[in-house]
Amino acid sequence: MRSIDSNLLVHKVFIVDDNGISTIYPRLLKLLQNVDHNNTHISLLYISPAKNYVFKEELEILMQRFPTVFITYFRPKPEQEMLETILNTNTMPNLYFYLCIDKELEIFIVDRFYFQGISPKNIQLVNRQSNNL
DSSP: OOOOOGGGOEEEEEEEOTTTHHHHHHHHHHHHHHSOTTTEEEEEEEEOTTOOOTTHHHHHHHHHHSTTTEEEEEESSOOHHHHHHHHHTOOSSEEEEEEEOOHHHHHHHHHHHHHTTOOGGGEEEOOTTOOOO
């Protein structure tokens, strides 16, 4: 049996709002096409107060196509319990967060992550014009 380097086992969590989904969605597609499905989990927390989930149908199709790799949570507001669920159900040794959300949500979520002991180096704020992930 082949041993897997634990540094390669990664859970990437994307947190977006209605504006951020346009930036993250194409990146998610590319990531799902190119990622090692045995070593990576990808979660998307999509926060939309108006419940106007852009790409909802596409995201649901992606969850069906990649059931062991990708999951999306649709929520009208950020909830402490949802953030804790993502943290508590993580099975990968390396956990990274990518936030593409407005400043108010960013402050709320980053504050909760710091409280939960998440290192700032594991949280990346994604610029809507940037192409890095």
